Amino acid sequence: MPVPPRPLKAVVDDRVDHCAVTSGRWPALTEVDTRWRGSFGYFAALVGPEEEQERIPLCRIEYLGGDRWTFALYDPASDSYIPQLLHTGRWEGSPDDAFETAALVHLADYEA
Known part of the structure:
Protein backbone atom coordinates (compact mmCIF):
# COMPACT_ATOMS: atom_id res chain seq x y z
CA MET A 1 0.00 0.00 0.00
CA PRO A 2 1.22 3.52 -0.74
CA VAL A 3 2.11 5.79 2.15
CA PRO A 4 0.64 9.30 2.06
CA PRO A 5 3.31 11.98 1.73
CA ARG A 6 3.96 14.20 4.74
CA PRO A 7 2.28 17.29 3.18
CA LEU A 8 -0.90 15.27 2.53
CA LYS A 9 -0.92 14.02 6.12
CA ALA A 10 -0.67 17.62 7.34
CA VAL A 11 -3.57 18.68 5.10
CA VAL A 12 -5.74 15.79 6.34
CA ASP A 13 -4.86 16.51 9.99
CA ASP A 14 -5.67 20.21 9.71
CA ARG A 15 -8.76 19.89 7.55
CA VAL A 16 -10.50 17.16 9.56
CA ASP A 17 -9.72 18.84 12.89
CA HIS A 18 -10.80 22.29 11.70
CA CYS A 19 -14.02 21.12 10.03
CA ALA A 20 -15.01 18.89 12.94
CA VAL A 21 -14.40 21.45 15.68
CA THR A 22 -15.88 24.46 13.87
CA SER A 23 -18.96 22.67 12.48
CA GLY A 24 -20.84 22.95 15.78
CA ARG A 25 -22.27 19.44 15.31
CA TRP A 26 -20.18 18.00 18.14
CA PRO A 27 -20.15 20.64 20.93
CA THR A 34 -4.70 11.94 13.97
CA ARG A 35 -1.86 9.47 14.31
CA TRP A 36 -0.16 7.92 11.30
CA ARG A 37 1.40 4.52 10.78
CA GLY A 38 2.33 3.54 7.24
CA SER A 39 -0.68 3.96 4.95
CA PHE A 40 -3.07 4.22 7.93
CA GLY A 41 -4.35 7.27 9.79
CA TYR A 42 -6.13 6.82 13.12
CA PHE A 43 -8.66 9.44 14.27
CA ALA A 44 -9.47 9.96 17.94
CA ALA A 45 -11.79 12.57 19.42
CA LEU A 46 -10.74 14.61 22.42
CA VAL A 47 -13.88 15.63 24.31
CA GLY A 48 -14.60 17.54 27.47
CA PRO A 49 -12.75 20.19 29.42
CA GLU A 50 -8.96 20.10 29.19
CA GLU A 51 -8.39 18.93 32.77
CA GLU A 52 -10.86 16.02 32.33
CA GLN A 53 -10.43 15.37 28.61
CA GLU A 54 -11.41 11.95 27.32
CA ARG A 55 -9.80 10.34 24.26
CA ILE A 56 -12.26 8.36 22.13
CA PRO A 57 -10.91 6.21 19.28
CA LEU A 58 -13.11 6.79 16.22
CA CYS A 59 -11.82 5.15 13.07
CA ARG A 60 -8.97 4.26 10.78
CA ILE A 61 -8.47 5.57 7.27
CA GLU A 62 -6.26 3.89 4.72
CA TYR A 63 -4.57 5.72 1.88
CA LEU A 64 -4.93 3.94 -1.45
CA GLY A 65 -3.18 6.57 -3.56
CA GLY A 66 -4.34 9.72 -5.32
CA ASP A 67 -7.51 10.88 -3.59
CA ARG A 68 -8.70 7.37 -2.65
CA TRP A 69 -9.24 6.41 1.01
CA THR A 70 -11.00 3.52 2.74
CA PHE A 71 -12.56 3.47 6.19
CA ALA A 72 -12.76 1.15 9.19
CA LEU A 73 -14.83 1.98 12.26
CA TYR A 74 -13.34 1.45 15.73
CA ASP A 75 -15.15 -1.29 17.66
CA PRO A 76 -14.59 -0.90 21.42
CA ALA A 77 -15.92 -4.39 22.16
CA SER A 78 -13.09 -6.04 20.22
CA ASP A 79 -10.61 -3.13 20.40
CA SER A 80 -10.20 -3.38 16.64
CA TYR A 81 -11.11 -1.61 13.41
CA ILE A 82 -13.84 -3.10 11.22
CA PRO A 83 -14.21 -2.08 7.55
CA VAL A 105 -21.55 6.45 15.90
CA HIS A 106 -19.13 7.39 18.69
CA LEU A 107 -19.97 11.00 19.60
CA ALA A 108 -23.77 10.97 19.50
CA ASP A 109 -24.07 10.78 23.30
CA TYR A 110 -21.52 13.49 24.15
CA GLU A 111 -22.71 16.97 25.04
CA ALA A 112 -20.78 20.08 26.01
Missing part, protein backbone atom coordinates in the same frame (compact mmCIF):
# COMPACT_ATOMS: atom_id res chain seq x y z
CA ALA A 28 -18.11 18.54 23.38
CA LEU A 29 -15.36 17.97 20.79
CA THR A 30 -12.22 20.00 21.40
CA GLU A 31 -9.88 18.33 18.89
CA VAL A 32 -9.52 15.46 16.43
CA ASP A 33 -6.15 13.83 16.94
CA GLN A 84 -17.55 -0.31 7.07
CA LEU A 85 -19.47 1.66 4.50
CA LEU A 86 -19.26 5.42 4.91
CA HIS A 87 -22.38 7.48 5.65
CA THR A 88 -22.38 8.17 1.90
CA GLY A 89 -23.06 4.48 1.23
CA ARG A 90 -19.67 4.00 -0.43
CA TRP A 91 -16.60 1.97 0.58
CA GLU A 92 -14.24 4.77 -0.45
CA GLY A 93 -14.41 8.45 0.37
CA SER A 94 -12.64 11.40 1.91
CA PRO A 95 -11.10 11.59 5.38
CA ASP A 96 -13.90 14.08 6.20
CA ASP A 97 -16.48 11.43 5.29
CA ALA A 98 -14.68 8.97 7.57
CA PHE A 99 -14.73 11.39 10.50
CA GLU A 100 -18.43 12.22 9.98
CA THR A 101 -19.38 8.55 9.85
CA ALA A 102 -17.39 7.66 12.97
CA ALA A 103 -18.63 10.73 14.86
CA LEU A 104 -22.24 9.76 14.17
Whole structure:
Protein backbone atom coordinates (compact mmCIF):
# COMPACT_ATOMS: atom_id res chain seq x y z
CA MET A 1 0.00 0.00 0.00
CA PRO A 2 1.22 3.52 -0.74
CA VAL A 3 2.11 5.79 2.15
CA PRO A 4 0.64 9.30 2.06
CA PRO A 5 3.31 11.98 1.73
CA ARG A 6 3.96 14.20 4.74
CA PRO A 7 2.28 17.29 3.18
CA LEU A 8 -0.90 15.27 2.53
CA LYS A 9 -0.92 14.02 6.12
CA ALA A 10 -0.67 17.62 7.34
CA VAL A 11 -3.57 18.68 5.10
CA VAL A 12 -5.74 15.79 6.34
CA ASP A 13 -4.86 16.51 9.99
CA ASP A 14 -5.67 20.21 9.71
CA ARG A 15 -8.76 19.89 7.55
CA VAL A 16 -10.50 17.16 9.56
CA ASP A 17 -9.72 18.84 12.89
CA HIS A 18 -10.80 22.29 11.70
CA CYS A 19 -14.02 21.12 10.03
CA ALA A 20 -15.01 18.89 12.94
CA VAL A 21 -14.40 21.45 15.68
CA THR A 22 -15.88 24.46 13.87
CA SER A 23 -18.96 22.67 12.48
CA GLY A 24 -20.84 22.95 15.78
CA ARG A 25 -22.27 19.44 15.31
CA TRP A 26 -20.18 18.00 18.14
CA PRO A 27 -20.15 20.64 20.93
CA ALA A 28 -18.11 18.54 23.38
CA LEU A 29 -15.36 17.97 20.79
CA THR A 30 -12.22 20.00 21.40
CA GLU A 31 -9.88 18.33 18.89
CA VAL A 32 -9.52 15.46 16.43
CA ASP A 33 -6.15 13.83 16.94
CA THR A 34 -4.70 11.94 13.97
CA ARG A 35 -1.86 9.47 14.31
CA TRP A 36 -0.16 7.92 11.30
CA ARG A 37 1.40 4.52 10.78
CA GLY A 38 2.33 3.54 7.24
CA SER A 39 -0.68 3.96 4.95
CA PHE A 40 -3.07 4.22 7.93
CA GLY A 41 -4.35 7.27 9.79
CA TYR A 42 -6.13 6.82 13.12
CA PHE A 43 -8.66 9.44 14.27
CA ALA A 44 -9.47 9.96 17.94
CA ALA A 45 -11.79 12.57 19.42
CA LEU A 46 -10.74 14.61 22.42
CA VAL A 47 -13.88 15.63 24.31
CA GLY A 48 -14.60 17.54 27.47
CA PRO A 49 -12.75 20.19 29.42
CA GLU A 50 -8.96 20.10 29.19
CA GLU A 51 -8.39 18.93 32.77
CA GLU A 52 -10.86 16.02 32.33
CA GLN A 53 -10.43 15.37 28.61
CA GLU A 54 -11.41 11.95 27.32
CA ARG A 55 -9.80 10.34 24.26
CA ILE A 56 -12.26 8.36 22.13
CA PRO A 57 -10.91 6.21 19.28
CA LEU A 58 -13.11 6.79 16.22
CA CYS A 59 -11.82 5.15 13.07
CA ARG A 60 -8.97 4.26 10.78
CA ILE A 61 -8.47 5.57 7.27
CA GLU A 62 -6.26 3.89 4.72
CA TYR A 63 -4.57 5.72 1.88
CA LEU A 64 -4.93 3.94 -1.45
CA GLY A 65 -3.18 6.57 -3.56
CA GLY A 66 -4.34 9.72 -5.32
CA ASP A 67 -7.51 10.88 -3.59
CA ARG A 68 -8.70 7.37 -2.65
CA TRP A 69 -9.24 6.41 1.01
CA THR A 70 -11.00 3.52 2.74
CA PHE A 71 -12.56 3.47 6.19
CA ALA A 72 -12.76 1.15 9.19
CA LEU A 73 -14.83 1.98 12.26
CA TYR A 74 -13.34 1.45 15.73
CA ASP A 75 -15.15 -1.29 17.66
CA PRO A 76 -14.59 -0.90 21.42
CA ALA A 77 -15.92 -4.39 22.16
CA SER A 78 -13.09 -6.04 20.22
CA ASP A 79 -10.61 -3.13 20.40
CA SER A 80 -10.20 -3.38 16.64
CA TYR A 81 -11.11 -1.61 13.41
CA ILE A 82 -13.84 -3.10 11.22
CA PRO A 83 -14.21 -2.08 7.55
CA GLN A 84 -17.55 -0.31 7.07
CA LEU A 85 -19.47 1.66 4.50
CA LEU A 86 -19.26 5.42 4.91
CA HIS A 87 -22.38 7.48 5.65
CA THR A 88 -22.38 8.17 1.90
CA GLY A 89 -23.06 4.48 1.23
CA ARG A 90 -19.67 4.00 -0.43
CA TRP A 91 -16.60 1.97 0.58
CA GLU A 92 -14.24 4.77 -0.45
CA GLY A 93 -14.41 8.45 0.37
CA SER A 94 -12.64 11.40 1.91
CA PRO A 95 -11.10 11.59 5.38
CA ASP A 96 -13.90 14.08 6.20
CA ASP A 97 -16.48 11.43 5.29
CA ALA A 98 -14.68 8.97 7.57
CA PHE A 99 -14.73 11.39 10.50
CA GLU A 100 -18.43 12.22 9.98
CA THR A 101 -19.38 8.55 9.85
CA ALA A 102 -17.39 7.66 12.97
CA ALA A 103 -18.63 10.73 14.86
CA LEU A 104 -22.24 9.76 14.17
CA VAL A 105 -21.55 6.45 15.90
CA HIS A 106 -19.13 7.39 18.69
CA LEU A 107 -19.97 11.00 19.60
CA ALA A 108 -23.77 10.97 19.50
CA ASP A 109 -24.07 10.78 23.30
CA TYR A 110 -21.52 13.49 24.15
CA GLU A 111 -22.71 16.97 25.04
CA ALA A 112 -20.78 20.08 26.01
